[in-house]
Amino acid sequence: MTTRAARSVDPAGLLGPRELASQLRAMGIRPGDTVLVHASLRAVGRVRGGAGAVADSLLDVLGADGTLVVYTQTPDNSDPSRWPVTRGCAVPVAEWPRLRATVPAFDAGRTPSFGVGVLPEEVRTRPGALRSSHPQSSFAALGPAATRITAGHDLNCHLGEESPLARLEELNARILLLGVGYSVCTAFHLAEYRVPGQGRRDYGCAVADGSGRRWHRYRDVDFDASDFPALGDSYESQPERPVNRGRVGAADCRLFDLAPAVAYASKWLIEHRSRWRSVE
Numbered sequence: 001m002t003t004r005a006a007r008s009v010d011p012a013g014l015l016g017p018r019e020l021a022s023q024l025r026a027m028g029i030r031p032g033d034t035v036l037v038h039a040s041l042r043a044v045g046r047v048r049g050g051a052g053a054v055a056d057s058l059l060d061v062l063g064a065d066g067t068l069v070v071y072t073q074t075p076d077n078s079d080p081s082r083w084p085v086t087r088g089c090a091v092p093v094a095e096w097p098r099l100r101a102t103v104p105a106f107d108a109g110r111t112p113s114f115g116v117g118v119l120p121e122e123v124r125t126r127p128g129a130l131r132s133s134h135p136q137s138s139f140a141a142l143g144p145a146a147t148r149i150t151a152g153h154d155l156n157c158h159l160g161e162e163s164p165l166a167r168l169e170e171l172n173a174r175i176l177l178l179g180v181g182y183s184v185c186t187a188f189h190l191a192e193y194r195v196p197g198q199g200r201r202d203y204g205c206a207v208a209d210g211s212g213r214r215w216h217r218y219r220d221v222d223f224d225a226s227d228f229p230a231l232g233d234s235y236e237s238q239p240e241r242p243v244n245r246g247r248v249g250a251a252d253c254r255l256f257d258l259a260p261a262v263a264y265a266s267k268w269l270i271e272h273r274s275r276w277r278s279v280e
Contacts, residue, residue, distance in 0.1 A: 014048035015249045020057040027176070027255045028244045031063035034145050034173040036187070036258065037070055039119045043179025044249035051122040059142065067143025069168065070120040071186050072113035077106055077135050079204035100215055105208035106135030113138075119178075132164050135205040135216070139164040145171055155207065156218040159186060160193035165258075173258045179251030182232025183225055187258050191265035192221050195273065227272065235264050 029035060037058065047053050058068050075086040080096040083089055091099060104111070108131045113120045123129055124140040131140040132153035141149045141164075148171070154162035165187055175187055182188070192198050199222040207216045236243040236254070244255040 014046045015044070016048055017053050017057050017060075020047065020054065020248065021060050023246070023248045024057060024061045027246045027248065027253055029058075029061050029174075029176065029255065030066075031061070032065040033062055034067040034143070034149075034168065034171050035062065035069065035176050036139075036168055036173055037068065037119065037176045037178055038180050038184050038186070039117060039176075039178035040180045040251065041118055043251040045251070047249065051118040054119060055122045055126070062143065065144060067141055067145040067149065068123060069139055069141045069146075069149060069164070069173070070123045071116055072120045072124050072131060072138045072140045073116055073136065074106060074111055074114050074138065075136055076114045077103055077111070077205045079202075082203075100204070100206075103206040105206045105213040106133075106138075107208065108133050108138065134158065134163070135207050136203070137163065155216065156220060158203075158220050158223070159189040160221065163190070165190040165262075169259045169262060175254075175256055175258050175261065177254040178248060179253060182228045185228055185232060185261075187262050188225070188228050188231060188265045189221070189223055191262050191269055192223060194266040195269045198222070227269075231265055231268050231272075234268060235261055238264075 035058070039054070041047065041051060041054060044054070049056070055068070059066075062068060078086040080091050080099045083091060113124060120140065123142055124131060126142060128146075129140050129142050130146040130150045132138045132150040134153045134155065134157070137158040138153065139150060149164045149167045152162065153164060157163050159165050168187070169190065175185065177185065200219050201222040202217065202219055204215060204217045206213060208214075235256075242256055242260060246253055246255075
């Protein structure tokens with residue numbers, strides 16, 4: 001039996017909050033769920049109330065016992081040697097020491113997210129939202145599980161066992177790709193930590209501690225999302241059909257459980273990535 005989502009009549013043709021919430025429920029989001037959302041609101045289309053209305057609708061569907069999670073990365077807080085990747089610009093090597101001194105220290109309460117769209121900022125800045133403390137790969141959460149998810153994000157671990165992704169795995173969280181593809185599925189990076197021989201690289205960022213601002217250097221996984229679309233398509237094609245497909249507004253969306261997706265990703269990456277850099 002096919003059900004039709006309730007429609008909010010709007011003379012300007014905007015998607016209304018009732019219709020938005022109905023479509024999210026039709027995707028399979030349930031009260032009490034913990035959901036990590038990656039979103040392109042441009043793909044969704046025109047929404048009356050913009051990002052605020054989308055966040056409101058998600059929170060309404062999740063209910064008082066549910067938790068909304070977003071990725072609030074700040075990759076621009078990085079070593080100038082990485083700026084071609086993190087900022088889209090290259091700077092002369094001679095300028096790197098000076099530029100390192102100009103990067104503002106990460107402030108979990110004030111530093112805006114970068115390169116992840118408008119929904120993470122909407123969630124991050126809401127009263128009661130909590131944010132993890134990693135200066136490049138933080139997450140923000142609203143709801144009863146927010147403290148557990150965001151606490152203890154190790155300074156030397158972007159997206160691994162000491163990050164919110166591992167806590168989301170423990171909580172049987174779900175992932176909603178709202179108008180975006182598997183290329184931005186951060187949970188697949190957790191799987192990279194579990195691949196023997198996964199390469200590592202040096203990172204740097206500006207942090208603040210009791211003595212003031214300082215430059216922090218560390219080594220972590222050398223991430224590679226280039227094969228995530230193929231990985232996601234493979235996971236989605238499994239006989240048990242682990243991914244719910246649907247539309248929210250004009251956006252093609254996917255909803256699936258995080259833990260089994262990460263487990264599948266670990267095996268798939270081990271099988272399909274044939275050459276690895278040695279771990280130093």
